[in-house]
Amino acid sequence: MRRCFLLALLLPLLVLLGCQTGPPTLNLLVWEGYADRSFAAPFEERFNCKVTATYVGTMDEFFTKIKAGGGGTYDLISPSGNAWKRFIDSDLVEALNLENIPNFALLAPTFQNLQGNRKDGEVYGVTFAWGPCPITYNRDAVAEEPSSWEALFDRRYRRRIAVQDDPTTLYTIALYMGYEDPYNLNDTDLQKVKEKLLELKPQVRKFWSTAGELINLFVNGEVDMALSWPLITNQLRQKGFNVGEVTPREGATGWIDSWMIVKGTQHKDLAEKWINYMLEPETQKKLTDVTDYCPAVPGTAALLTPERARNLHIDDPSYFDQLSFWAHVERLDRYLEVWNEVKAH
């Protein structure tokens, strides 16, 4: 009996020791799809390491996990443009040495020259994917393709739509209402957007908080239409679901995702190698196969059919300019309050 007890005590210790040896592990904290085995496995093989990923559903999860001391746990994060400034100003991410990331030169000039992920001349983030927040809809239930965000307010779809459980939904509605800069609204404008959101609320079946959740909502027949991400449409399509995606005529919000290295990581070398690897056209293609997100490296087009390259808007400045990219929101506390008021109403 006593021996059993000792063994039980020793076992966790052995497991802990086991973790210390062996190949290094790169821990990613990323949006869903950004550590898919199709490109993570070849990386592991090439650099003799292990890649583990924790997926997040909202920007809040990124910030909370890292701010509350995730530096010891995670090496790399993939936040979107609306959080870059907060990560940099909070001193949570490392300045990058671009000499170690030679593939940076492959990026489209727009992404090489982005200012949002820089501070005082230092680069803190390397962009690798971007895309819109479009409408995804079930073709069997929605007869004609929605051409306007107005479709979300259509009474025929009462309790049949889903929107993201995040102030990002607020940005989209503000854009639809004609605000050119949804990220710098004053109190009066926020109030107007709030009223519009309250109009939308009776239409909502569920506020979704992860891509996986929204996919299930469609598959289980709970919703017909949603404010979503291309990843969601793509995965539904791969499941054989009759799904459509559209960027309405009022335009859409968009996002740009960058890799950032968490301050205090033990694997800075490996993290830089990962960032560099993610910019290889081959990896960019694999990433886009999983997510349907637009590649940030124009050279990827050579690996795709011309039609697919066109659909992904590679080298298509007119489409890029049509999107209103998530940006730093100075008054995020107020935005969040409005969003919570909408939900609590």
Place this chain on the structure above:
Amino acid sequence: MRADADTRHYWPLLLPVSLWSLALLLAPLSILFAISFFNVEYVTLIPAFTPDNYLKVLTRPLYSGLLLKTFKIAAQVSLCCVLLAYPAAYFLVHLPPRLRQTLYFMAIVPLWISYLIRCYAWKLILGQNGVLNSFLQWIGMTQEPIAAFLYSEFALTLTLSHVYVAFVLMPVYSSLEKIPRHLGEAASDLYASPWQRLRRVTLPLSMPGVVTGATFVFSLTLGDFVAATLVGGPENLMIGMVVWNLFGTAYQWPLGAAISFLILMVVLGLVSLADRIGALRRVEL
């Protein structure tokens, strides 16, 4: 006196658990308490001693209203749990010992299953294409699936009641078990009807168990945000979800901490109240 000397001997046994609660409970809570009086500017916490956060929670309808709404859900869930668990416990106590052990064990087995799995199970049961809707359509009771089963207050109450019902069953069962049989027999001898026996003897004597169980459930529900996120509808925002997003990108830690502390105060108040009621009700047998 001898007993005291013995107790002194055993004091060191408390050391591990005291260290544990000191390091992992008291210290973080103290930090959180301190932060609840801070200010925040952009990404920096500014140490201060301001009651603003608490005032904001109590005066803004957003937060005070949500607190009340959450209390209401917690009360609903506690009531459901008591109504489900009391008859079950009463039944169990009157079974022959062997059968009683088995059934009691089966009743608390769900506690071993992850909370998340139980929430997801309810999603499968209550959904549009779920087990319940399919069944109702199959027997011809409904033509269309009923959407209100899932993503509604109903789903939220049901799921939380299921998740927490064992927390009422256990204390009620043990308080019922402790009631000596001869008290009931004496009541019958004095011409009490079965109903009077239940109302005048059994119920009062088992009240401490009910109060303990209901307090457990109420407190656990107050802080919940997972079930509300998974099975609640767009209308069912709970205060826990707001605390969760205040600790997000917006970096409103002081406000989130203040709400957390108010909830903690309510819970502690309830526990001590329950303790007092329990003590008053306790009858030396």
